[in-house]
Amino acid sequence: MENKIVTEGLNAYFGDVHAVKGVDLAIPANSITAIIGPSGCGKSTLIRCMNRMHEVVKDARVEGRVVIDGEDIYAPGSDAVEIRRKVGMVFQKPNPFPTMSIYDNVVAGLRLNGERDWKRLDAAVERSLKLAALWEEVKGQLDASGVSISGGQQQRLCIARALAVEPEVLLLDEPCSALDPIATAKIEDLLFDLKNNFTIVIVTHNMQQAARISDFTAFMYLGELVEFGITKDLFENPKEELTEKYITGRFG
């Protein structure tokens, strides 16, 4: 299987804090890769390095390479804005834009980048909301505010918003941690459908979730990548003692 994202000797810092330590990881295309590990182990920081969102934080810096489709996204001259269009991101807490309608939220990425053609915008709204399995629920209220719907719907709206710019990779940072089991199940189903066309990397606290939906799993501990492999193997036959301890709930 072809690798979509490859990190080589990736180090990430917040000021003096060394959050990600020398991670080498190869994420295959058109699959779901879960990143698990205890709080503060650098999971979120790792995926934020994959669309150059890490550098948005004050005093944050990155060393090493992140290669997407053969191109180092940290090479001089590469454009963070271009990369973020190719690598979409969904955050832990649903963050639809409160001053925009549902319609405007979905096409925010397109409109804010200058798309004016209403036919294309209309098509993108319908396509993205259908992909995010939200169309049937909101098609009658597209003019309502983006924050007027439930938390689970808001999160799917954020997924639709990320999909509308037609990325190739979707990074999800604990997307279900603020949601109830029903909303979580909907999002998991959705990710399962999406993996045919996208490469998905999901950070999760929930090991059952990782086992349920992912093809590959990476286990991180204290900023280091401890183990990476096919999900089934990692959960059933972990190679590292630390991984075994974590997945059997003996720490973390």
Added chain:
Amino acid sequence: MRSHKLRKRVDMAASLLAVGCVLVALIPLVSILVEVIRNGAPMLSWEFITDRTTSGVGNAILGSLQIVMYAAFIGLPVGILTGIYISEFGNNRMGSTIRFFNDVMANFPSIVVGLLVYAMLIVYLGMTYSIIVASVALSIIMIPIVANTTEESLKMVPNSLREGALALGVPRWRTVLKVVLSNGRSGVITGALLAVARVAGETAPLILTTMFSYFWTVSPNEPSAALPTLIFNYAMGYSSLTVDEAMRHAWGAALVLIMLVLSLNVSVRLLSMRRFKKNHKGARRWRTRLSLKA
């Protein structure tokens, strides 16, 4: 039981104290309003508002409006952009330096600002006492106020919205313009309004920069009357009117000034409410399309 009673009494006493303090704070506000309306209302008439000085305050109203308008033209863009810079891009040495000087500037006495503008533009550059010179002075007073309120209201916009937009591949400046500003807009507008209202009543800088005029002024390069300077002149007795007449004119002008500031507030608020509804253009368009299909 006793402690319960005691607690209730302490609670009652604290509430009474708080209500009492509110009342004390309200006394000057209410008495100013009552006094201005009581003394000013009898003066209000069409002639008083439209005639020029000594029989009315028309030219002072026109002068004030022009001075404040030009001041807003200069002060609001500079102030708002400064606020945006220190809130969104000021996470560095430069930002904290600007923030520091902005705070210092906000506490400058207005007479000092007036003196500075007088010295620079009138004495040094040889400009005449005029509306535009006064506007420069007022805009210097406005800038730090507007910058501060803009910074405060943009800081209130949750960071998750900035990240949400950036992660969609929206450039930084567009994120600030379309997402951050649109979410902090009401605060920015309120701040701008407060600054305009504040400078509309400034007197000291005007005395040093526009002098006074008994005639209509339409050119920004000529001396002009303004409501605060008119009130000052009349209250001090610098006029051809009798002391009694001058005082009545001063009260009338004070009422007009208060009403102007108030109507400015209300109209800008109404305007910003209407702009919010316009925000959902895309959705509206969609609705029309659906109804056409049906």
